[in-house]
Structure formats: structure tokens, C-alpha cells
Amino acid sequence: MKILVALKQVPARDSLLRIGAGGCWLDEADLSYEINEPDAYALEAALRLKEQQGGEVVVLTAGPERVSSSIREALAKGADRAIHIEAEGLEGWDALGLGRLLAAAAAAEKPDLVLTGLQSDDAGSGQTGVALAELLDLPHATIVMAVEAAEGGVRVKRELEGGWFQHVSMPLPAVLTIQSGINKLRYATLMGIKRAKTKEVKRVTAAELGVAAAPGLRLKRLYQPQRVKQTQFLAGTPAEQAAALVEKLRFEARVL
Template identity: 35%
Template sequence: MEIVVCIKRVPQTAEAEVKVDPSGRDIVKDRLTFDINEADSYALEQAILLKEKYGGSVTAISLGPAEAEDTLRIALAKGADNALRIKEEDFTPLDGYKTALILYNIIKDLKYNVILTGCIATDDGYSQVGPIIAELLGIPHATLVTELEIKDEKAEVVRELEGGLLERLEINLPALFAVQTGINEPRYASLLAIRRAAKKEIKTLGGADIQGEVKSLSVLEKLYVPPVERRAEILSGSMDEISEKLVQIIKEKGLL
């Protein structure tokens, strides 16, 4: 089975103080740590699990700056066979469509039975890249995948829907799956594999390798911190009543 997995290097912002830079279109990144996008780390693990079960090879692709090669090297250390960086610097600025179009241009010439992506990137949150690649390739796709099994050239997938519902689908291969976090348990890279990965080649492709024009469909106008809405409510009653009201509010806000 030939598997392609798209991964992205992103700044870790979940617990960080995020500030908008003077351009107003990006965040200040000099005090942030970078890592593989969370959902992509699950996509990578799923790719390696599929390879372990059905054989074949895994190709990891990242459209990113030179530093994205660190992320690709992690993919190699975890079990990817090939790594390919597409030079982001040749294409910026990027929106979801343009990113997908570039990835499509590369993937279409590769062998693949399964393409995996994360279901969302934690930096721009577009959730577009996976489905657009699939549409451009003319293959089926499923998003928010929480289970993935392959049987006789078909994939059995479970998707996570709103309201706690799950959806089971049978999909013909080749297909693309945008996986949800939690679908598996991403592995560590061993020191042995890290040493091996250090010697592997990371292929780079740039603007000259893409045929035709690639254009964005949207333009990022402004990035900003939403104005703070001040709302305070003081709960009264017994401890039990207060607790109950609090739980209710937390539920209503969708925090639970």
C-alpha cells in the first residue's frame, strides 16, 4: 500500500501569549516553539500503522520553510520512508486553496492508495487542504476520521459528527482521509531511528516543479485579538445550587 501523508510545522500557541506582528497579518513567532501540527501527528501515525499492517511505503510531504525539514525528519524517524519539502518561500502568501493546489500538483504524480492529512491545522484552522486535494485528484475523501481500516481495496472509516454521533462509511480506494486527533496514539521516535533519519535525504521541490499558475482565492486582510467583552455574573444560593448553575453555564457555553 502506498501512503502519502501531508504534515505541517506550526507554532505552538495553545498555551502561549500570542501577539499580532506590525504587519497585522501574522503573529510574533520569535518566542514560540514549533512542532508538527497536532492532527497531522495522528495522520502520520495512522500512515505508519497502515504500512506496518499492509506493507508498502509512506511518503511525508510538507509545504513549509526550511525549518519544516525538522518536522519531516521527525516523520522519517517515526517510520516514513520518503520525505519531501515543497518550498513555501516560492509561493507565499498562501491560502487553503493554493496550499491544496500545490500539494495536488506534487501528489498527482506520486503512487498512492491512501492519502492522509490532519483534519485541521492549529495555526490557520482552515480545514480545507485535505478535501480540496481529494477533489482536485477526483478521489473520494472523508473528514474528521476517528477509525480507519482497510479491507479488500476499500476503507472502512468512522467519522465524528456533532452531538456525539458517529458515522460509519465504506469508501473505495484510492481516497483521502483527514483524521481527527485521538484516532491512535502517536509514537515516539527511538534514538536508533533518529540516527537513521539523520542520514536520509529530504527531497525539495519549488516553484519550477509546479506546472501552471497557482493562485490564492482569498486574501488575509487582518489578524487581530477580539475586543474583550466584559460580562460578570455572580451566582448565589447554596454551594450545591451554585455548582449546578455553574455546570449548566459551562455546558451552555459548549466548554464541556
């Protein structure tokens, strides 16, 4: 089975986020980056499927030179090869545009299965995978917790709201968006890191794929949210803060 994993590189989870000049995106100067967490689980699911059934895992990602570190990490964990769509300024692209970019590179690969995270930790719109499915004219399922091979296709466990789940079957090829935390992420081994250096990374530009930015949705301004609730912050040493809170909870909020 040929499995394509679409990965996004995002600012590391505990980054200090500062708004950049122009007010439309982050100041990227001091940021460190990592593989979007749900995408890391999609990669892990792909590696496990390959271990069970054989085949190939191909990583697909788009972004500037810095995304090479995420590609190397994925290859070190066991992906067989990678496609890097070289592009700058993708933060200005909406999910449909990103879907078109990924679809242009994915179509030529003719994968049996496309896996990606259910959403990104930065933009978080949760759409790219679904848009990609539509653009490739493949069936899809979102918020997937488990994947099993079924006759002529896959049967997946989807998460619904409020603790409900559902099994859904569909023919292959298909696109699945993977929920965070469904498996245990592996670490790259020393051997894996060594091997990654010899693995193929195909580079292609958005122009070569014939896809240009045409945003239907534009981010005008990025800012710190205004507080809607008046939060009373309690100051002092931990003991003083604790005593003040107990006092507030007893006599102001009256919940003790």
C-alpha cells in the same frame, strides 16, 4: 500500500502569539514550531497501516527551511522518505492554493492513500485535505476515527455531531482527514532518530511544481478578539479569589 501523509508545521500549542509588523500575521521571531497535532495522528495512523499491511509512508510538507525539523521528526518516527515543497509566505495562501501546491507534488507519487489531519491548529479552516482530494479527483472522508482495509478499498469510521458515528466505504486511492486523539502517538526512538539522517528528503519549489500564489481569500488584518462579554476577574490570593467567587455565585449569580 503507498501512503502519503500531508503534514503542516504550526506554532507550538502554548506559544505566546504576538501580531507582527503589518498586522497580517504573527511576529515569528520568538516562535517555536511543532507538527500540527491532527497531522501527527494522521502520521501515526499511516505508520500503523504500514505495520499491518506493508508498504511505504511518504511525508509531504510545504514551508520554509524551518519545516525540516518536523520532517526529521516524522522520519525518526518511521516514515520512509519525505518531500519538502520549499516555499515562503504560505500563511498568505488560502486552502485552495495550498491544495494545488500539495496536489502538484502528490499526483506524481500516485499514492494508494493520502492521510492528513482534519484541520490545522493555526488557520483551522479544515479544508486543505478536502480540496486536495478534489484536485486529485479522489474520493474522501473527513473527521475519520478508524481506518480498516475493505474489499477494493477502505472502510472508515467517521465522527458526526453530538456523539454519533458512521461507517463509510470507498475505493482506493482515497484521501482521509484524521481526527485528533484516535490513536496513541509514538515517540521517536534513538535508532529512529539515527536512521532518519539517512532517509531521502526530496526538495522541490512551488515554481518547479508550476503553482503560484493566487489567493481568492485574503487575510486583511489579524487581531486580538474584542471581548463581547464583561468578565469579572477576581483578584487576590487564591484563598481570596475563592472566597470572592463563592460570594458572587451565592448572592449575584445565585447558582449555589
